[in-house]
Amino acid sequence: MKDLPLVLLHAFPVDARLWDGVRAPLGERLRLITPDQRGLGRSPLPDTDREPDLDDAARDVVALLDRLELDQVVLGGCSMGGYLTMAVLRLAPERVGGLVFIDTKATADTPEAARARHDVAARVEAEGAGWMPEAVTPGLLSVKAPPEVSERLRELITSQPPSGIAWAARAMATRPDSLETLRSADVPALVVVGEEDGLTPLEAANTLVETLPDATLVVLPEVGHLTPLEDPAGVVEAILGWYPA
Structure with missing residues (x-):
């Protein structure tokens, strides 16, 4: 696993700039790939009549690995990026040599x-994304998050295409339970959680650790759900401390 590239998938409702704070320090030690997911950031939303489904986004990830000629990677993500990681694991487990x-x-x-x-999907299609920061920031950041972090989150959310936000919201709503998928994931795994994450709290992280065959847990103190935005140094330390040298 030590020579495998690391692919990190971003959270909802932002894009790959979520990883800006971790990209340089991780990139000094690892080959790091941080794509935008379909419909968000610079990634277009395909013109299709198919119902939103994370399995289609998982096919995007596998297609990216094919284009980069990467047979296997360490794959991970934050929040929705974690859901997408599980979808890739269902679709192409042979491409995953480690999990974050x-x-x-x-x-x-x-x-x-x-x-x-x-x-959320219906409202953002009707009104755009301008209302979202006030609605979602309390769930995504801790009460101690500095104003510049909240402002950065606002910028990331309001710059997303409403159609992409709506697609992602609907795709997440239909995702399956992934516990059985994780039980069969016999690769090293890292589980990181913010101590004050109210959306996917420590209990959810512990469930991941108990389900995965080979998992390491890191709890980051005094931060909320979007740890890469609120505590990028803590995320970097967790990943580098776990990643085989």
Whole structure:
């Protein structure tokens, strides 16, 4: 695993700039790849009548690995990026030589959570993304997050295409439970969680650790759900401390 590139998939509702704070220090030690997911950042949303499904986004990731001629990588992500990592693991487990799960969970949405995602999708299509920072920031950052971090999150959210946000929200709403997939993932795994993450809390991280055959847990103190934005140094230390030298 030590020679494998690291592919990190970003959270919702932002793009690969989520990794700006970790890119340079990780890139000094590893080959790091941080793509935008379909419909977000600079990645177009395909023109298709298919219902939104993370399996299609997983095919995008595998196609990227094919273009880069990478047979196997260490694959991971934050929040939605973790859900997408699990989808890739279902689709092409032979391409995954290690896993990094950051502030994410393996269980499917409850009916209430799925309805809320569909409501977000409908509202963002109708009104754009301008309302979203006030609505979601309290869940994504800790109360101690400095103003510049909140402002950066606002910039990332409001720069996303509404169609991409809506697609991702609907795709997450229909994702399956991934516990069985993780039980068969016999590769090293790192699980990182913010101590104050209220969306995918320590309990969810512990479930990942208990389910994965070979997992290491790192808890980052005094930060919330988007740890790469709020504590990039902590994320870097966790990854480099776990990644085989």
